Amino acid sequence: EIVMTQSPATLSVSPGERATLSCRASQSVSINLGWYQQIPGQAPRLLIFGASTRATGIPARFSGSGSGTEFTLTISSLQSEDFAIYYCQQYNNWPRTFGQGTKVEIK
């Protein structure tokens, strides 16, 4: 099983600032990596797939990069609605696995 490790566990950021979230895979997943946003009490929402392609309706302030084992989600200028938990998920191998999540909170 591929283990996905996200860092940091919690990120404290002021509105308008940049947030950088990391996700590492225990073995290569190529670019078969997605990022999800989850607001407490809601279902997750797909932000990024293929490591760097924004999903439908996702603002341009969200960007993804990386390949192989190292991936990054960047939120260029945090808005109030972006404070949430973010998960990466690999879909290169079975079983599909999620990272443990990064909580982005207001500083």
Add this chain to the structure above:
Amino acid sequence: EVQLVESGGGLVQPGRSLRLSCTGSGFTFGDYAMSWVRQAPGKGLEWVSFIRTKPYGETREYAASVKDRFTISRDDSKSIAYLQMNSLKIEDTAVYYCKTDRRTEDFRDHWGQGTLVTVSS
């Protein structure tokens, strides 16, 4: 509008069974592979199971934690995906979400609102 609605959750004793349903509308259900993802209270997301479409033999994948206890199936004529959960354990307590799998030509996936399964004596 695409909608997925889960049902069948509730309180169940350890060792018993429960069947979840995921009813889709607003899209051609048979064109999409389907997955179940769960989230224990206060915890992160855990992928549970996946079923391919009919052209791909409706073959299935499972997480190790549920393999041999859970069975995923689908009835495209009713636009429903099922998750049959047997020999339930306390650690199966979670909100269970169903979701469409993103096809190559798609730029999003779709999730239901989730259904809570509580395994407790």
